[in-house]
Amino acid sequence: MLLLWRKSVNHVMLSLTAVCTFLTISTLFVILGYLLFNGGKSLDFNFFTKLPLPPGENGGGMANAIVGSLEILAMAGMFGIPVGFLAGVYLSEFEDKSFAPLVRYTADLLNGVPSIIIGILAWTLVVVPMRRFSALAGAIALSVMLIPIVTRQTEQFLREVPMALREGALALGASKWKMVATVVVPAGSKGVLTGMILGMARIAGETAPLLFTALSNQFWASNITQPTATLPYMIYSHAIAPYEDWHRQAWAAGLVLIATVLIANILARLVLARGISVPRT
Amino acid sequence: MSDIVARWVVLVFAATVLLITVLLVYQLWTGSAAARHRMGWSFLFSSQWDPVAMRFGAAPFMYGTVVTSLLALLISVPLGLGAAIFLSELAPAGVSSALTFLVELLAAIPSVIFGLMAIFTYGEPFLKKTLGFLPFFQGPAYGLGFLTAGMILAIMTFPFIISVSREALLAVPRDQREAALALGATKWEMTWQVVVPYARLGILGSIFLALARALGETMAVTMVIGNDPSIHASLFAPGYSIAAVIANEFTEATGDVYPAALVELGLVLFCLTIIINALARLMIIATTSKGSKRP
Numbered sequence: 001m002l003l004l005w006r007k008s009v010n011h012v013m014l015s016l017t018a019v020c021t022f023l024t025i026s027t028l029f030v031i032l033g034y035l036l037f038n039g040g041k042s043l044d045f046n047f048f049t050k051l052p053l054p055p056g057e058n059g060g061g062m063a064n065a066i067v068g069s070l071e072i073l074a075m076a077g078m079f080g081i082p083v084g085f086l087a088g089v090y091l092s093e094f095e096d097k098s099f100a101p102l103v104r105y106t107a108d109l110l111n112g113v114p115s116i117i118i119g120i121l122a123w124t125l126v127v128v129p130m131r132r133f134s135a136l137a138g139a140i141a142l143s144v145m146l147i148p149i150v151t152r153q154t155e156q157f158l159r160e161v162p163m164a165l166r167e168g169a170l171a172l173g174a175s176k177w178k179m180v181a182t183v184v185v186p187a188g189s190k191g192v193l194t195g196m197i198l199g200m201a202r203i204a205g206e207t208a209p210l211l212f213t214a215l216s217n218q219f220w221a222s223n224i225t226q227p228t229a230t231l232p233y234m235i236y237s238h239a240i241a242p243y244e245d246w247h248r249q250a251w252a253a254g255l256v257l258i259a260t261v262l263i264a265n266i267l268a269r270l271v272l273a274r275g276i277s278v279p280r281t
Numbered sequence: 282m283s284d285i286v287a288r289w290v291v292l293v294f295a296a297t298v299l300l301i302t303v304l305l306v307y308q309l310w311t312g313s314a315a316a317r318h319r320m321g322w323s324f325l326f327s328s329q330w331d332p333v334a335m336r337f338g339a340a341p342f343m344y345g346t347v348v349t350s351l352l353a354l355l356i357s358v359p360l361g362l363g364a365a366i367f368l369s370e371l372a373p374a375g376v377s378s379a380l381t382f383l384v385e386l387l388a389a390i391p392s393v394i395f396g397l398m399a400i401f402t403y404g405e406p407f408l409k410k411t412l413g414f415l416p417f418f419q420g421p422a423y424g425l426g427f428l429t430a431g432m433i434l435a436i437m438t439f440p441f442i443i444s445v446s447r448e449a450l451l452a453v454p455r456d457q458r459e460a461a462l463a464l465g466a467t468k469w470e471m472t473w474q475v476v477v478p479y480a481r482l483g484i485l486g487s488i489f490l491a492l493a494r495a496l497g498e499t500m501a502v503t504m505v506i507g508n509d510p511s512i513h514a515s516l517f518a519p520g521y522s523i524a525a526v527i528a529n530e531f532t533e534a535t536g537d538v539y540p541a542a543l544v545e546l547g548l549v550l551f552c553l554t555i556i557i558n559a560l561a562r563l564m565i566i567a568t569t570s571k572g573s574k575r576p
Contacts, residue, residue: 010467014371020363021372024439025380028387031398038401083294090291103295105562106302112490112558113305113551114497116524120547121301123531124308144301151298177287198389205391208499208524212531232393232500239397240504247401254397258390265389269382 032258039255042248047256052218052234058245062253064220065229068135072214072230073204075139080146081196087147088154088192093180104155107148118144119209127213135221135228138214142203149202153195161187194268201264205257207232231257305551313545315537324545330510330526332534337542339549341510345427345520346550349502350495352431352516353438358488360435361442365484368443369450370472381444388440396504399433400425425507428516433501438491445490445565449483450476486564493557497550499524523550 046061053060087107091100122141127133161184169179185192207230215227216237231253238250316324320337327338364384368377453476461471477484507519508529523546534540 006467006470010469013469013473014367017363017367017371020360021367021380024360024364024443025383025387027436027439028383028390031390031394034398034402035394083297086291086294087298090295094288094291099292099295103298107298108562109555109558110298110302110305112493112497112554114499114524114554116497116499116527117305117309117547117551120312120527120531120544121305121308124312125304147298147301151295176284178283180287201389205393207391207393208528211528215532232391235393235397236500236504239400250397254394258394261389261391262386265386269385 038251042252068228076142080143084150091155092158111148116208133215133227141209149199157191197268315541346522353434356435365446396501441491445487449480489561
């Protein structure tokens with residue numbers, strides 16, 4: 001009798017864990033399906049080529065936001081990737097006992113800082129002295145988010161390079177930096193690149209740090225010291241606005257954003273990182 | 282010689298990471314000075330938020346932040362832990378890694394997309410109909426409020442709980458499992474009475490990590506919490522969170538004290554998330570470093 005009870009508990013609980021798995025993972029498909037349905041019927045050619053129209057007029061697109069997002073991401077990558085990469089090289093190859101654990105721990109903490117607070121930092125550092133919202137401020141905010149991600153990913157991927165390769169290079173008479181530059185980094189390059197793509201994909205969808213740094217713009221921004229529209233910001237501002245046609249645009253922008261982010265993730269994890277385990281971002 | 286140069290170059294960049302963090306703390310501290318001098322400690326306990334009268338209190342925002350985050354954990358911990366158990370104990374290795382890949386994709390979805398989903402979806406009216414007699418579910422259900430925010434945060438925290446707990450469970454040594462089975466335990470008894478307790482620190486760490494994420498989450502919460510700076514018992518009521526008020530009011534804050542009060546809210550949020558994150562990392566390091574992974 002007791003045995004029967006224990007066996008049924010066993011079956012019930014184990015099936016419940018399967019139900020949990022189904023429920024949690026199905027949210028991904030619900031979200032994707034919903035976006036495909038709503039975004040798919042809203043997305044048209046104009047979305048990529050036209051400027052946003054004032055409220056009340058139907059149509060228009062988000063060409064300026066697409067370009068703005070790319071511009072800010074490119075700048076953030078330019079600032080953040082070299083810093084993150086070299087800091088990662090330090091942690092993996094040149095670490096010393098006292099300073100490296102401190103850097104590692106700080107990078108993890110910085111990674112956990114809410115993105116809105118990174119926005120405050122960029123606001124005080126860039127927006128206040130320049131007295132205007134700008135693409136530059138947005139890029140600096142995003143690069144602050146990018147640095148700890150790239151640092152830790154670079155470190156983890158370089159650590160997976162076998163010790164024998166390093167010893168081989170040193171035995172052939174290479175100096176340490178030559179060993180790192182010509183043996184370790186090329187050997188870990190696929191993984192490092194994966195980490196960079198995942199980091200960029202992560203910041204591509206960030207909205208909170210842009211709220212009071214890049215702000216937004218109904219028109220083309222003439223240069224990087226102007227307020228600049230970005231896709232995530234447009235999704236936010238269009239979704240909370242009371243206009244039916246803006247909601248349609250928000251869904252279209254959501255579909256474009258999520259398609260970009262997920263494709264980058266899938267490519268990086270499945271194609272580029274084939275055979276190496278990808279650490280969590 | 283060149284080795285020394287290379288060493289210094291990477292060291293400088295590593296120090297940048299440290300510098301940014303120090304700068305962040307410094308800016309939050311000096312940026313909030315005006316508000317700290319004016320309100321003192323009463324800032325943390327006052328529930329008045331009246332920018333016109335220059336009275337600022339953090340209580341409604343802290344309440345909203347904590348309530349939505351705890352609601353999220355209430356939903357995501359049992360579901361996430363269940364899924365982690367399934368992925369580590371039951372699913373064949375191939376299925377497990379495929380599903381874990383999907384979980385990581387869920388983690389990659391930007392938070393503004395979750396906000397977009399939540400703002401146009403209504404789960405609350407259904408709960409009102411079925412559980413309306415409970416005090417938590419009183420009042421009109423607008424579809425904007427604590428409950429919607431908590432539910433969307435729950436979905437956003439799934440990936441943290443699932444992937445970190447799964448790793449903690451996989452790190453439990455094989456002989457622990459075999460000993461339990463040899464004593465006649467069923468698979469579930471082995472999991473629940475041996476494997477889960479062994480990995481409890483890592484699981485707790487994953488919960489803390491999810492909590493830190495939920496506390497600091499901005500966009501999704503801002504879009505659905507309702508933006509009302511007052512304290513309500515009903516979960517249908519609109520509320521406010523720290524991150525949401527910063528997001529909404531920062532660009533329109535004028536004068537000295539108002540922006541400083543918002544920065545001080547940022548400082549409070551920063552301290553909360555840093556402490557919880559630090560605890561989480563320590564717990565995760567403590568579990569995943571011992572034991573050997575299942576082949």
